[in-house]
Structures are given as C-alpha cells and as structure tokens.
Amino acid sequence: MFNDVIRNHYFKTLDSAAFYIKKIDTLKSLEENKNNFLESRKWYKRAEPMLMAYDYENYLSMNAPNLLKIEMEDYQDIKKSKPKSYQVLEELLYAEENPENKEIFRVAQYLQVRIPYIRKNHIIIKQRDRHHLKMLRDAIVNIATKGITGFDSPMLANSLNEAIYNYETINEVLGMYKEAFASKELYQSWVKEIENTISELKSGNFDTFDRYTFIKNHTNKQLELINLTSKDWKVTLNTSRALNPLSTNLFDKDFFNMAQFSTPRSPEITDERVALGKMLFNDESLSGTGTISCVTCHHKDKAFTDGLKKAKGIDNVELLRNTPTLSYAVFQRTFFYDGRAASLEDQIVKVVNDQNEFHLDLNTIEQRIRSNPTYVKQFDSLYDGNISNRNARHAIATYIRSLSPFDSKFDRNMQGLENTLTNEEITGFNLFMGKAACATCHFPPTFNGTVPPKYLETEFENLGVPKNASFEHPILDEDPGQYYPYEVEEKRNFFKTSTVRNAELTAPYMHNGVYDSLEEVIKFYNVGGGQGMGLDVPYQTLPADSLNLADNESKALIAFIKTLNDKQFEKRE
Numbered sequence: 001m002f003n004d005v006i007r008n009h010y011f012k013t014l015d016s017a018a019f020y021i022k023k024i025d026t027l028k029s030l031e032e033n034k035n036n037f038l039e040s041r042k043w044y045k046r047a048e049p050m051l052m053a054y055d056y057e058n059y060l061s062m063n064a065p066n067l068l069k070i071e072m073e074d075y076q077d078i079k080k081s082k083p084k085s086y087q088v089l090e091e092l093l094y095a096e097e098n099p100e101n102k103e104i105f106r107v108a109q110y111l112q113v114r115i116p117y118i119r120k121n122h123i124i125i126k127q128r129d130r131h132h133l134k135m136l137r138d139a140i141v142n143i144a145t146k147g148i149t150g151f152d153s154p155m156l157a158n159s160l161n162e163a164i165y166n167y168e169t170i171n172e173v174l175g176m177y178k179e180a181f182a183s184k185e186l187y188q189s190w191v192k193e194i195e196n197t198i199s200e201l202k203s204g205n206f207d208t209f210d211r212y213t214f215i216k217n218h219t220n221k222q223l224e225l226i227n228l229t230s231k232d233w234k235v236t237l238n239t240s241r242a243l244n245p246l247s248t249n250l251f252d253k254d255f256f257n258m259a260q261f262s263t264p265r266s267p268e269i270t271d272e273r274v275a276l277g278k279m280l281f282n283d284e285s286l287s288g289t290g291t292i293s294c295v296t297c298h299h300k301d302k303a304f305t306d307g308l309k310k311a312k313g314i315d316n317v318e319l320l321r322n323t324p325t326l327s328y329a330v331f332q333r334t335f336f337y338d339g340r341a342a343s344l345e346d347q348i349v350k351v352v353n354d355q356n357e358f359h360l361d362l363n364t365i366e367q368r369i370r371s372n373p374t375y376v377k378q379f380d381s382l383y384d385g386n387i388s389n390r391n392a393r394h395a396i397a398t399y400i401r402s403l404s405p406f407d408s409k410f411d412r413n414m415q416g417l418e419n420t421l422t423n424e425e426i427t428g429f430n431l432f433m434g435k436a437a438c439a440t441c442h443f444p445p446t447f448n449g450t451v452p453p454k455y456l457e458t459e460f461e462n463l464g465v466p467k468n469a470s471f472e473h474p475i476l477d478e479d480p481g482q483y484y485p486y487e488v489e490e491k492r493n494f495f496k497t498s499t500v501r502n503a504e505l506t507a508p509y510m511h512n513g514v515y516d517s518l519e520e521v522i523k524f525y526n527v528g529g530g531q532g533m534g535l536d537v538p539y540q541t542l543p544a545d546s547l548n549l550a551d552n553e554s555k556a557l558i559a560f561i562k563t564l565n566d567k568q569f570e571k572r573e
Helices: 003-021 030-054 056-062 086-094 101-120 129-147 159-176 184-202 211-233 271-281 344-353 362-370 373-382 389-401 409-414 423-433 518-526 551-562
Strands: 069-074 077-081
Touching (some): 003 101, 003 159, 030 056, 030 086, 030 159, 056 101, 129 159, 129 211, 184 211, 211 409, 211 423, 271 373, 271 389, 344 362, 344 389, 362 389
Antiparallel strands (some): 069 077
C-alpha cells in the first residue's frame, strides 16, 4: 500500500548520497572533500534502514569496516578483497595529516558507481505493511546494538548524529502511515517518542552519552510501540528470523528466536529434552576411557569452563586452547575458537572423535546408550524410540542451548525487575558501549561476536594476543587460529569473538589463557593489543592506538562486566 512513497523516499536518500559523493574529486581541497563526505554519509544513513531491510548484501558492503575481506570456500576458491565503503573513506580522509589521494578517489569512485547501481536494482516493489514495520524494528535494534557504539564511525565517533539520521527516516516512514493508524493516540505516541529520542541524541556527547538510559527508556519503549503498531495495523511480523518479533526488551530471555539458532528441522526444544541432554552431558561412560564427560572441562560454577589456562584431555594431555564457556554459546554461528564447526551438534562430533578428548566414535556412543535402560526409556518417549547419535547430539545441544538465562543483575535491571545497578556499573556499561569500543566487537545483548541486527554471522578478530603476560616484554602467541585448513596468511591468529557474559567466572582469559585477571585483559585492550605493545601483527583488527582509559574507567568497565554473571552459574548443584 505504501511502497510508492517509501520507494520514493529511498530514491531521494540514495540520490542525495550519490550527489555529494560525486563531488569528491582531485580538484577540490581536503576540507571540501571532507564536507562532501559528511553530507553524503548523512544521506546514506537516512537510506540505511531501507537498504538494510531490502538490500542486505549491499548494506554490508557499504557499511563494511576497513578490514581485508577473505572468503574461503575451498582450497581452490579463496577470494581476498579490500573494502570500499563509507568507513574506509572516513578513515582515509581523517586518519592522517596527509591522506593518500589515490586511495581516497579509488573508494569514492566505487561509491559513485555503486550507489546509482543500488538505486537502479532496488526491490521495493511488492512489500507489504509487515515488511515495512519489520524494517523499522530492525533499524531500532541496529541503532541500539551497533549504531551508538562507534562501529560505523571509528574515526569521527559521529554515531549519535548518525543515529539521528536513522530516526529521521523512521519518523518519515511512520508519517507516511499516519492516516493508516486506527489509533491516533498510538501515532502521537510515536511522534512524541521519536521527538524525545532525537532530542536526547542531539544533547549527547559520544564519550559521555548515557546509553544505559537510552536503551532502557527509548529502545525498549520503541519495541513496545512496534508491537502495538502491529496490532493496530492488523499485521503479523515474520517469526522465522533470528529475533523474536514479539519481544519488547533488548535484554529479555525471549529476545532471540531460539529455533533459528538450532539445526534446521531438529526436534522441538523442551524441558524434558534439556533434562536428557544434561544426563548425557554428565555421563562419563560415553567417553573412550569411561572416565571423562563434557562436565570434565565445563564446570557449572565456572560458567561451564574449567579454570585452566589450557584444557586437559585424556591422560591429562594439555590441549591447544583455553576451554570456552558454553553459556550463551547457542548465539554463535560457528564453533570452536577457529570456527571449524558449523553447529553445536557438529562441535559434539569433533569432540567425540578427537583422540585427546572423548576418543570414541558415534556408533559406539549409540551402543552404550542402548545398553542403558534409563536412556532407552527416555529416548522412547522423547525421540519416538529412535536411539541415534543424531538424537543424542541433539539432546546434548539442547541442554547447552538452555544455558542462556539472561538473569544477570544487569539483565534484571534492564528488564525493570530491580533497580540495583551502581553509578559505577552504569558508567562501565556506557564505556563498554562507547569510549572503550568493546561493543564494536562484543555486540549486545549477548556481548559476543554475532553481528546485529540479523545475527547471521559471528566475527573473528586478530588481537595480537601474546603467549606471555608481560606487557614490557611480550612474545606473540604462535597459535595459527584460522590460518588452517586453507593456509591463508591473512587469517593467521584470527579467533572467534567470545561472549563477555559471566566473564568474572571464566578466568583465565583469551584463547590461550594468558591473562589471569580482568584487569590484565582491560589493560591489553587499553594499550592497543599486540601492535600497541610493539609486536609485529600485520593483520591485527584491533586498533593499535591506546583507548586512553583512566584507572577509574577501567575499574568501572570491570564493575559492569561483573554484573553479567548469571545467578544460576554462581550456585553449585
């Protein structure tokens, strides 16, 4: 019904972005080119909610960080490409005293061609009201989880202004629907809410902006308004996506659609299957030696880690890496530090087959389950009597999926169940989401590397982690990370971004357990990772510049991180 006016607005924003990007050329001064960049970027940000909803691949390329992109399909199909995005252009224009003109115009020329191409090949043709409402919802989530963190504007920290441009489009689209609202009061609630939101963003400073209050009072309220609007418009939002469209709180347990983080066509997640998975998780008879189980390396009181620098396998053999937490592991798109498993079920296969871990095979596990009368009874009722390694793996994975309670002190405060956060803890969250740049890799609400707003991919980073804890004389860790199996040098030392949730319980830290305390971890980031300590890390993704955190700011960050401990992991069974 409203495709024409929304499409016309999309064209207006893209045409305006293209108009200013075309004005960047070699004949103009650096100052003129910067001004044209900012104007083009402003209009791009107004186009972004629609681009993100209806042309996601182009959104990703236009919004890409200034990092080499590597696509690895197989040994014969490895693609490497330099990004040509607004973020790259921002860094080129503002990062150096004497920017390299050739690179500036290479990126500008790409955008000069790409933006008209995107306009010409748009697909805003047959969308319905529910698609446009979901567009608004995703934009709201994106602003809260990425937009106000500095992810998009690493040099200028122009994130608050850019959030305003996003909200201007949200306001514009809602205005198009003004007469379609059955409840005029609901429409006026939207008008007032967007007005208040923009006012708060305008009055903010990037380093001191109160993101805690913003998300609690604005993001969550807007999610409530989306639900009310869905009812008002008599539309149902799609439930086959990563996010639950009915959730009205960014930090609620039901914010995610758990089924979309499970293996396709797998049995329903039920309490009974969780309980069976827990039994299997704790069963030592399912290992080659009959002396270890999953719980050997994943202790509940340590948020399902083991407290060791590197995990111990069969015969107490030291394994390559630190044991990762299983809490919130479900909200990842790849598993193990190097991403070599595509699902929890796939991860279980690799653990079972590993000669230093379970050192068994799936067929033998099936046989051992069949010989246990209790399991036979359970599988009879829960899996129609089908005792297979597939169903056993599903049960264990289902249990792991249950380890995401969202019941930490921080969650309970965000959910409005209590008001117990200290000023220092709130300051820590605001630093995490802003000046300290933690949330540019650890995205809320899971605080891991799975990227909002669609949560379809999990990021990997090269931080330049040392193998020793000395900040004065560090030695680079030699773990190749994602270098294997394709032997791509540009992926050496890349590891998955893990969750910060329950971090107080999961020491030691990093893939190799090099740091024993959160204080050391914060110091590592504050000095700029390996490069900041003088190590040769050519493909480091963490900026090498110091964050310039004062001691009280580092303490506030740690105070916030400690609020992410879930109650159920702090208690022994």
